[in-house]
Amino acid sequence: MTTFNTIEWVGGLDGYARLIDQTLLPNEFRLLDVHDVETMWEAIKTLRVRGAPAIGIAAAMGMVLATRNVQTEDSAEFRAAVDRAAQYLNSARPTAVNLFWATQRMQRLVASMEGAPVQAVKQRMLDEAIAILEEDAAVCRAIGEYGAQLIEDGQGWLTHCNAGALATARWGTATAAFYVAMEQGKRFHVYADETRPLLQGARLTTWELQRAGVPVTLITDNMAATVMAQGRVQGVIVGADRVTANGDFANKIGTLGVAILAKEFGIPFYVAVPRSTIDLSLPDGSGIPIEERKPEEVTEGFGKRTAPAGVDVYNPAFDVTPHRYVTAFVTECGIVRPPFAEGLRRLFSAQADK
Numbered sequence: 001m002t003t004f005n006t007i008e009w010v011g012g013l014d015g016y017a018r019l020i021d022q023t024l025l026p027n028e029f030r031l032l033d034v035h036d037v038e039t040m041w042e043a044i045k046t047l048r049v050r051g052a053p054a055i056g057i058a059a060a061m062g063m064v065l066a067t068r069n070v071q072t073e074d075s076a077e078f079r080a081a082v083d084r085a086a087q088y089l090n091s092a093r094p095t096a097v098n099l100f101w102a103t104q105r106m107q108r109l110v111a112s113m114e115g116a117p118v119q120a121v122k123q124r125m126l127d128e129a130i131a132i133l134e135e136d137a138a139v140c141r142a143i144g145e146y147g148a149q150l151i152e153d154g155q156g157w158l159t160h161c162n163a164g165a166l167a168t169a170r171w172g173t174a175t176a177a178f179y180v181a182m183e184q185g186k187r188f189h190v191y192a193d194e195t196r197p198l199l200q201g202a203r204l205t206t207w208e209l210q211r212a213g214v215p216v217t218l219i220t221d222n223m224a225a226t227v228m229a230q231g232r233v234q235g236v237i238v239g240a241d242r243v244t245a246n247g248d249f250a251n252k253i254g255t256l257g258v259a260i261l262a263k264e265f266g267i268p269f270y271v272a273v274p275r276s277t278i279d280l281s282l283p284d285g286s287g288i289p290i291e292e293r294k295p296e297e298v299t300e301g302f303g304k305r306t307a308p309a310g311v312d313v314y315n316p317a318f319d320v321t322p323h324r325y326v327t328a329f330v331t332e333c334g335i336v337r338p339p340f341a342e343g344l345r346r347l348f349s350a351q352a353d354k
Helices: 037-045 052-067 075-090 097-112 118-148 174-183 200-212 221-229 255-264 340-352
Strands: 007-010 016-020 031-034 155-159 188-193 216-219 235-238 242-244 249-252 269-272 318-321 328-331 334-336
Touching (some): 007 052, 007 118, 031 037, 031 052, 037 052, 037 075, 052 075, 052 097, 052 118, 075 118, 097 118, 118 174, 118 269, 118 328, 155 174, 155 221, 174 235, 174 269, 188 200, 188 221, 200 216, 216 221, 255 269, 255 318, 328 340
Parallel strands (some): 155 188, 188 216, 269 328
Antiparallel strands (some): 016 031, 242 249, 328 334
16 A cells, blocks of 8 residues: 555644645655645645645645634634635635535634634644544545445456545545455556646556556546447546535546546446535536636646647636436445435435434
8 A cells, every 4th residue: 555645744733734745746756844824825726735635634734824823812813814714725726625625624613612712722723634634544445445346356447637545645535446456355457547737647646556556557538438449448436526416526627528438338437535525515517616727737738838839728627527427426435326416415414313
């Protein structure tokens, strides 16, 4: 398994967050120590830390960094500072719902401690951020246990972008199924789309799967149809940045095309997500905000110009896949099959009953 921590907290309340700078992989493995909220905002915005669960953890730690030096003993003033920190961090990236989930969780915590000494609230915020990290590791392991049930000996599986350990605290979401299946002694092969324009599949997914000893072959995005047609792929599993109430979901750009291809070739298409990525407040995918990124990511990827200067560029970071292309969602609570509106809602009602 992986021998790295994607993100962690070092020290006590006066400590700092430490994360892998994923913009440098696979050529350089460098840890970035984050001592203030501005650096954390930049790390989220520029994809130094990325993947919905990891972004949520980073946001929670960012809330600690933003408020630990606030000098006040007034609960209302401190709560206002917490709300400002949440608003600031939420502006880093609009699509990954885990970011908003984490900042709202911290806001609710502070609201529940109204009247408590401010220093005690600050410490409790750090405890909560660390709890979010530890919960994520356990959740991803559970996703892997369910996902591994879908993998049969000798199969080929395709994944898009990076829904791996680098996108979470540990294990990953989509890749957790591979890690658990490997532990179980299953023999299988993974095909990883390179995932243009930032090549998260090439730079990140293949890097971590190689380290874990998982057999992996890198393909360009436009080879997916060919490997499916050749019978090399028996299943597709991806992550998601937001899932709506009806099962529509947003994931890295190119996911929609893979889903359509899987449908055409009769290949099951699975989405591995924690409950924190499911947003029941949105009825369908039309309401998901889609981040658009700099044109230079397309025209000058990794420092080399590959398009004429001044050409118009459309660069959405995500697309939305309608629920009709999804075979099932793999969550920490089990596998959810259609009809998704009922199954996804049941996940939350079952948790509320506990």
